[in-house]
Amino acid sequence: MRFGLLGTGPWAESTHAPGLSEHPDAEFTGVWGRRPEAAAALAKRFGTRAYDDVDALLADTDAIAIALPPAVQAPLAARAAAAGCHLLLDKPLATTGEDARRVVEAADRAGVASVVFFTSRFDAETAGWIDAQASVDGWFTARADWLGSVFSSGDSPYAASPWRREKGALWDVGPHALSVLLPVLGDVDRVTAARGPGDTVHLVLRHVSGASSSLALSLTAPPPAAGVAVELRGAAGTVTFPPRGGGSLAAFARAIDALVTSAGTGRPHPCDARFGLAVTELLETAELSLPD
Known part of the structure; x- marks a missing residue:
């Protein structure tokens, strides 16, 4: 499966990029970031291509892994789903139920698979x-x-x-x-x-x-x-x-496995975007109940 990566921060650098470059069932097609110079450096380090245009990366991939802040992740995830890309998402899916719901609806409309990388669920x-x-x-x-x-x-x-x-x-x-x-x-x-x-x-x-x-x-x-x-x-x-039995790289490899399997079988994974929506809605309710 051809994977693109959105994001260039510490989590992308330590887990997503090496995980995609090392996985036997993943072809690391390219990386896009909000800072082009960081995308270029990360792409060079892992032997892939840096993209200046996010839509060009989406067009060249089967799936997108996202390592971005949740408020940035959610609209890009919906955009990727609309482009026909399967979604390997990070937690939290979004910081509002409305944004998370848009991701779920976009994935449902496009018929793409989704997995949210909750680390403990993949260790x-x-x-x-x-x-x-x-x-x-x-x-x-x-x-x-x-x-x-x-x-x-x-x-x-x-x-x-x-x-x-x-x-x-x-x-x-x-x-x-x-x-x-x-x-x-x-x-x-x-x-x-x-x-x-x-x-x-x-x-x-x-x-x-x-x-x-x-x-x-x-x-x-x-x-x-x-x-x-x-x-x-x-x-x-x-x-x-x-205690966790392995590091984040081993868990991320299992998340890639889960997305590939879900995309191939059409069966939703328990940690799909819909579960991510449920978590987001709970956190939003909790936040609203906090005293000032």
Whole structure:
């Protein structure tokens, strides 16, 4: 499958570009970015072509991988779908339900496949754990702590990200936590939110299944306090989230596999744009409920 890449930032450079260039079922056709000089440098590094015109890249590819801020990703994803390109998207899909819905509708109209790259859903170890817990009945409650130190450690390549500074942990790591909890506990019919220190946000979710869950999300945690922990409690006892078994490159390769399979079979992937829309709508509801 011929893949183009939209985006030239740290995530594109460390994961998307090497993932596309190394995957046996992907032909890395070219890259477009909002900064032409960065696109040229990335293309040179990975032996592909830099495009000045995004529509020209879309015309030359079967699928598009996007590593751009969500407000930029959503309209370009809809544009790519309209051009007949399958979509390998990043989380969050968008920062409004309206924009996310446009992507879903464009993909549906064009009949293209979509996959949203929620890292934990494509890491072999954590994805297996999620699938195993989703098959168990009787979960009572869960908690998820997704605490990063992007803005407090001083050495993160994402600390200069304008959209992360504007939208904070709710939109950056919130999708990760929801991508783990929703497949296990099911849809949510009520969410409340409260602010903590820095950009920290606490969410309480009531699931249609009757279970409840709580999330603590931050990009400003002190470095010694940073980390990820998920715990489920129910009739089967207590289980905890395993550490990821591989790096982002291995997970991204599995996301490419998933898109290629979905495009070939016509069967939607569980992490398609429609799931991305559900996550976006939940986060939007949570954001609107936060006190000023």
